[in-house]
Amino acid sequence: MNLTQTEVKIHDFIRAFINQQGHSPTLKEIGDGVAIKSKGTVHRYVNALKNKGVLQHNTRQWRGLSLAENPPEPSLNKHSDSMGSRLPFVGRIAAGQPIEAINDITEIDINELLVGKNSNRYMLQIKGDSMIDLGILDGDMVVIERRDSAKNGDIVVALIDEQNATLKRFHLESDGQVLLIPANADLTAQQYAAERVRIQGILVGQMRTYQIS
Amino acid sequence: MNLTQTEVKIHDFIRAFINQQGHSPTLKEIGDGVAIKSKGTVHRYVNALKNKGVLQHNTRQWRGLSLAENPPEPSLNKHSDSMGSRLPFVGRIAAGQPIEAINDITEIDINELLVGKNSNRYMLQIKGDSMIDLGILDGDMVVIERRDSAKNGDIVVALIDEQNATLKRFHLESDGQVLLIPANADLTAQQYAAERVRIQGILVGQMRTYQIS
DNA sequence: GCTTAAGTTCTCTAAATGTTCTCATTACAC
DNA sequence: GTGTAATGAGAACATTTAGAGAACTTAAGC
Structure with missing residues (x-):
């Protein structure tokens, strides 16, 4: 099940688009993204990707593309199971002074700060x-x-x-x-x-x- | 389950509204927020989102919208909630160029990078x-x-x-x-x-x- | 009960999108 | 040379999404 060069390019574009925008691109948007002017041609590629099993296509719908999800990525190290998102917060450091201890916050949850809910x-x-x-x-x-x-x-x-x-x-x-x-x-x-x-x-x-x- | 562009826009708006105000917006407020004048049209979108499982709707009640707890879409820009330390990695951005999609890394585990084992x-x-x-x-x-x-x-x-x-x-x-x-x-x-x-x-x-x- | 704001159900129309074709071009193997 | 696969453009058509607004029903507050 090999993808051709352009198929890989289109697949990458679709994945990036969905991750960024939250919804599938249209054929025209894909074409704009990979420099193909004909939506008919893009359609042929999308069909090929669908047949090769890497895309799912809700037909008869606009923006109906989604990625055929790869196996839900087994986390390599089991530490990341829920426990490991906190680090102790020691304090503030400034050049040439003792570390200023903090007494209110003792742990920082990195996920909470960066990933959000x-x-x-x-x-x-x-x-x-x-x-x-x-x-x-x-x-x-x-x-x-x-x-x-x-x-x-x-x-x-x-x-x-x-x-x-x-x-x-x-x-x-x-x-x-x-x-x-x-x-x-x-x-x-x-x-x-x-x-x-x-x-x-x-x-x-x-x-x-x-x-x- | 794929959302169209406007559906995502409305979903984002409702989520932001609830986060800020603490309660659901009305159809008119949604319309004002996404530049749709007809509340009938907004209603159609809300219904679509409800049917697609991303919104819950306490019908027969004003401001009865809420976000679905576990949206059915496991791939659409979401990092498995089981352990929310991953974010989709869309690509590289440089000033004045299209975002460069990548194909090797699709998700970044923040814990793994910063917290370590x-x-x-x-x-x-x-x-x-x-x-x-x-x-x-x-x-x-x-x-x-x-x-x-x-x-x-x-x-x-x-x-x-x-x-x-x-x-x-x-x-x-x-x-x-x-x-x-x-x-x-x-x-x-x-x-x-x-x-x-x-x-x-x-x-x-x-x-x-x-x-x- | 009454009033008002909000939700629901329609219809109409326009625009965007998806689908199915055909026609061309290029590269490469044989 | 010839055949084949990959690539690209684009026309014609079908279908879906989109937005406005009217008419009606329901919920909330008094």
Whole structure:
């Protein structure tokens, strides 16, 4: 059951789309995402993927695609069963001072902070330095919550002209234009007509791991 | 069970409304929130969501909507509730490009990355800007693994003169002196005799959350 | 009981989407 | 060369989703 190159590409696109948007893409959206202009052609690919068992298709319905779920991923290490999401919170550390102990919070639940209780969040990995001044570095993972609007100052995932995505600080000008502000002294803010910008989500968390021996 | 675009939008709106207000919105409020003028149309969507099992509806009652406890859709942007430490990994985002879908990793287990299997980790909150050039900002949480030694280049929690703690990059000089290097252009590295410095742990992770309304 | 706000059930219309075709092009094995 | 598979465009048509609004029923408050 081998997938061709384009089939893999389309499958990846569909999975990413569903995870990010919460619903299936249309044939046209798939076509836009993988540079195929004919929805008939896309339809042929979707059918192939369905026949090969990697997609489920609720026919006679718009946006009826879903992933044929791989086996529900057995967690490799059994520790992750519910117990392991808390770490002791020791206190605050500042350069050259004793660690300031905390007496109210003793444990931090990482899931609660980053995953939240609603299932409308997903992760992206950052490529590039455009948010470096906010401490978001190349390679960092960020947690995004799906939203279609934002307040000034929010950091948003914005889709420009239905094509290009970017992570920037959002500011709506009084004249209705949208300003997308990077956090990098080398870059300048970009201004767009509001209708060219679609908010896809808002930054709610960031994380990074360090390799140790 | 697939939701259409507008269905997801309405579902998100209802969830946000209940989270904020503590009670269900009315049909008109939903319509105002998603730009639909006809409450008849909104009603059709609410019914669809009810039939698809993601909403519960106490009929014959005003503001009788609530979210279904266990939505039937196990794959649609949801991380198995059994252990909610996973988030879907959508891809990489770079300024001004489409989000790059990935095909190898589909989910990220946050616990696995930050908590790890060992129970010798704890968290500290950062006070000050001494590590700002490494993207560790004032207020960030960091995960530390207990260690009493470090390799050059590791970022360590070091106790100096059994008194003051600091988070710095570690470097052992050839003459046996220990250099503790901040990541802030305004600060300079400090050098200590090895016996004055006790390593308490090594930085393995960092996280930050952003407040949204 | 009465009034009002909210929910329900329709119909009408438009637009978007899915489905099924045909026709072309390219690459590759034989 | 020839056949085949993969790829892409696009037309024609069927079906679903979408939004507005009217008419009616029900719940809440007085």
